[in-house]
Amino acid sequence: MRSVTKALGFIAALFLLGAVLILTPIISLATRLIAGLTRKRLAMGLALLAILVGIGSAVGYFWVSRGFAEIPSQPVDFPHSLHAGALGVSCLFCHRGAATNPAAEFPSVEQCMFCHRVIGKGNPEVEKVVAAWEAGQPINWLRINRLPDHVHFDHQAHSLAGVTCSTCHGQVEGMAKIHKIRSLKMKDCLSCHRAKNAPTECSTCHY
Amino acid sequence: MPEQYSLYKWTMVIDLDRCTGCQACVVACQAENNISFNTEDRFHQHRVMEWIRVERYWDGEFPQGRAHFIPILCQHCNNAPCEPVCPVYATHHNEEGLNVQTYPRCIGTRFCANNCPYQVRFFNFWQPQWPSRMHNQLNPNVTVRYRGIIEKCSFCVQRINQGKRRAQREGRQIRDGDIMPACVQACPPSALIFGNIKDTASRVYRLAQDKRSYRLLADLGTDPNVVYLKKVEY
Numbered sequence: 001m002r003s004v005t006k007a008l009g010f011i012a013a014l015f016l017l018g019a020v021l022i023l024t025p026i027i028s029l030a031t032r033l034i035a036g037l038t039r040k041r042l043a044m045g046l047a048l049l050a051i052l053v054g055i056g057s058a059v060g061y062f063w064v065s066r067g068f069a070e071i072p073s074q075p076v077d078f079p080h081s082l083h084a085g086a087l088g089v090s091c092l093f094c095h096r097g098a099a100t101n102p103a104a105e106f107p108s109v110e111q112c113m114f115c116h117r118v119i120g121k122g123n124p125e126v127e128k129v130v131a132a133w134e135a136g137q138p139i140n141w142l143r144i145n146r147l148p149d150h151v152h153f154d155h156q157a158h159s160l161a162g163v164t165c166s167t168c169h170g171q172v173e174g175m176a177k178i179h180k181i182r183s184l185k186m187k188d189c190l191s192c193h194r195a196k197n198a199p200t201e202c203s204t205c206h207y
Numbered sequence: 208m209p210e211q212y213s214l215y216k217w218t219m220v221i222d223l224d225r226c227t228g229c230q231a232c233v234v235a236c237q238a239e240n241n242i243s244f245n246t247e248d249r250f251h252q253h254r255v256m257e258w259i260r261v262e263r264y265w266d267g268e269f270p271q272g273r274a275h276f277i278p279i280l281c282q283h284c285n286n287a288p289c290e291p292v293c294p295v296y297a298t299h300h301n302e303e304g305l306n307v308q309t310y311p312r313c314i315g316t317r318f319c320a321n322n323c324p325y326q327v328r329f330f331n332f333w334q335p336q337w338p339s340r341m342h343n344q345l346n347p348n349v350t351v352r353y354r355g356i357i358e359k360c361s362f363c364v365q366r367i368n369q370g371k372r373r374a375q376r377e378g379r380q381i382r383d384g385d386i387m388p389a390c391v392q393a394c395p396p397s398a399l400i401f402g403n404i405k406d407t408a409s410r411v412y413r414l415a416q417d418k419r420s421y422r423l424l425a426d427l428g429t430d431p432n433v434v435y436l437k438k439v440e441y
Contacts, residue, residue, distance in 0.1 A: 100376065102348070150311045150350045152365070157372050201301050202309040207350065207364045
């Protein structure tokens with residue numbers, strides 16, 4: 001949660017900075033225009049504006065490309081805060097591969113129906129799950145943490161080494177909408193691997 | 208600096224007296240490691256991808272002659288000629304004696320392929336493509352390589368990693384025969400044997416001491432981790 005507020009704060013600061021940077025030349029330009037400005041100066045002002053907008057959008061692009069900005073809307077509004085938080089369901093109850101497989105695995109609709117055959121009748125979100133079950137259709141959950149194809153992350157190896165889920169996925173039990181908390185770029189992985197004396201040999205992840 | 212190896216040093220023994228040249232290892236390797244199809248025009252251009260290939264040698268003329276087969280794969284040399292020529296350290300030796308190719312690092316200079324005396328390094332001249340439905344049979348544990356990089360036999364490092372984790376979960380050491388690359392698993396006459404040569408009880412260790420054993424192009428001093436067995440008839 002702290003990282004989210006930090007992220008929001010950073011975005012707000014960016015907006016403020018951008019606003020100041022963009023608005024100042026516009027205001028100064030406008031006042032000078034009123035005072036009767038030469039065409040050359042106007043062109044210079046516009047060029048400056050273009051440069052500032054360029055820098056702002058570049059910073060924004062890097063922010064978005066790291067994946068923090070987006071909190072996707074899942075097809076079913078699944079509250080982890082209720083399941084993992086209030087009800088205290090273990091991560092492994094639904095993500096069954098996390099301790100024994102490379103992939104943690106999304107639960108199938110059938111697995112949701114273990115409980116929701118009985119629990120939560122009438123809740124519009126639960127009804128979506130029931131509808132998918134009756135239609136025999138999967139629910140297309142959106143993936144939050146996607147690694148490139150040339151990186152192989154093994155959940156089993158990390159759980160065997162005693163890494164908890166929250167190290168990478170954050171305090172999921174407090175998230176109403178699940179979102180990304182770490183960049184999961186190579187630098188991010190390596191910082192932890194180096195600190196914990198875990199293997200940093202290339203073929204550990206790249207094969 | 209001498210290489211310091213860990214608990215494991217992976218070695219393959221290839222018993223040529225058992226090899227029938229059936230090419231099962233080639234097919235298994237193509238399926239396991241997401242190697243795209245080698246079409247006829249690629250053969251004509253000498254740009255085929257075969258991490259393991261079976262070379263055939265004729266002894267005598269056809270009706271009376273005998274064929275000899277040698278499966279050739281990356282020899283995972285301890286003094287690998289491919290390694291010092293890579294400008295970006297994309298190919299290097301790891302602690303377990305594997306010659307590792309790191310795809311995201313490779314910039315495609317092809318120096319390594321030119322320097323390999325066994326010709327087991329392959330350059331991706333094209334973006335690999337499969338017929339649409341075949342995408343579903345790609346192995347998720349292996350990277351689908353892209354155009355412009357070198358690839359080669361990895362001794363199925365994904366299976367080695369998985370085998371280690373399975374042993375760790377079950378709280379035991381890796382047993383001999385626990386880890387099998389796809390070619391070893393597929394070989395019908397068990398001509399290919401894979402194991403840890405540091406384990407003196409392993410099959411690989413015993414067979415490497417066999418008097419039939421030799422290394423491919425041993426006079427080059429590459430010190431390969433693949434051992435061939437062949438009874439020489441005088």
